[in-house]
Amino acid sequence: MKKTLLITLEFPPNIGGVGQYYWNLVRALPVGSVMILAHADDTSEEIEQGVLVRRTPFVFKIRFFHWIKVFFEVYRVIQREKIETLWIGHVLPLGYIGILCKLILEMPYTVFCHGMDVARPLVRFRKRILAGWILKAATLVIANSNFTRTIIEAYGVDEKKIFALHPSIQSAELAVAPDTPTPHSFFILTVCRLVERKGVEFSLRAFAKIAHTYKNFTYIIAGEGDDKIRLEKIARDLGLADRIFFQGAVKNKAELAALYSACSVFIMLPFEPYEGDVESFGMAYLEANLFGKPVVGTWSGGVLEAIINNQTGILVPPQNVDQAAFALKRLLGDSRFAQKLGCAGRERVLRHFSPALLAERLLSFLA
Incomplete structure (x- = not known):
């Protein structure tokens, strides 16, 4: 494998699926083959689990020199580490660095896409042109789902150089620490950023429809986001505060594991509030499945690839509160069915979503 530099805006310890996608993948590749250059508030450089990670600010006050300065930072790393190829973690704006490196240094690059980063530019003329230019000039384009792949194809990119590579789950890191408490005995769980497209409003209303039947159950929502205040008001208005x-926000993986381990059902009901704002996969469904929990999601975007309907979870139409409530009733009222789905989900995650397997698949794309 060629010596590679991955440039990304999102990377641990920052919370988020994109950063975790890269971290799980890179650690499963040959040691020393990939270096990380990640955006951060301060500059630092260290070796983390055998991976060289350099963090530095990508945003500068003088707009005109913005990407020129980032390019020179990338150039210094390329020269020092003898980098042979680039991985661009976000088509916009980091794709500009890929274009500059290809034009000036004749260095090939691969673009990784995660859904909204290609869906949103598609509906804006100027950004559609720029994103299309970056994608077409790439040697390869890696999509996080087949759903994302179809969006990339809409740019006119040669389909022969587009490959789907799902997120992986590092099962060894999701272990429940003995001293990690869980606050409630019986609860339904959502773990996500609190933004509109995650559909938490609809899961709140679905819970309200079953709350009188399952009086010993509570609903825990783990996450932060701009929609939190509105969602808290909805909970109060429903009389279920x-x-x-x-x-x-979940503080660490032990706390996350404790929540998944103790919940009865995981629910997240994404929808598309406006064009381009879409869920491209849904790692949280797989994480819940890893703990043998059944999941409820929607027929939306790439969620159909994260959940196999009536096998690892239940899919319902987006924004359909009645169907979501019925799915919850079915799982809470039939423990054998819920256990069957959860066990099948766990087996699927362990068999098909290990970092080693997906790293091997990526190497086959690069060969």
């Missing part, structure tokens, strides 16, 4: 708990 004493049974719906907004837990805030």
Whole structure:
């Protein structure tokens, strides 16, 4: 494998699926083959689990020199580490660096795409032209799902150089620490950023429809985001503020594992509030499945690839509160069915979403 530099705006310890996607993947590749250059508030450089990670600010006050300065930072790393190829973690704006390196240094690059980063530019003329230029000039384009792949094809990119590579789940890191408490005995769980497209409003309303039947259940929502205040008001208006708990951001993987391990059902109901704002996969469904939990999602975007309907979870139409409530009732009222889905989900995650397997698949694309 060629010595590679991955340039990304998102990377641990920052919370988010994109950063975790890269971290799980890079650690499964041959040691020393990939270096990380990640955006951060301060500059630092260290070796983390055998991977050289350099963090530095990508945003500068003088707009005109913005990408020129980032390019020179990338150039210094390329020269020092003898980099042979680039991986661009976000088509816009990091794709500009890929174009500059190809034009000036004749260095090939691969673009990784995660859904909204290609869906949103598609509906804006100027950004559609720029994103299309970057994607077409890439040697390869890696999509996080087949759904994302279809969006990339809409740019006119040669389909022979587009490959789908799903996120992987590092099962060894999701272990419940003995001293990690869980706040409730029986609860339904959502873990996500609190933004409109995650559909938390609809899961709140679905819970309200079953709350009188399952009086011993609470609903825990773990995450932060711009939609939190509105969602808290909805919970109060539903008269369920004493049974719906907004837990805030998950502090670490042990806390996350404890939540997944103790919940009865995981629910997240994404929808597309406006064109381009779409869920391209849904790692949280796989994480819940890893703990043998059944999941409820929607027929939306790439969620159909994360959940196999009536096998690892239940899919319902987006924004359909009645169907979501029925799915919850079915899972809470039939423990054998819920256990069957959860066990099948766990087996699927372990068999098809390990970092080693997906790293091997990526190497086959690069060969």
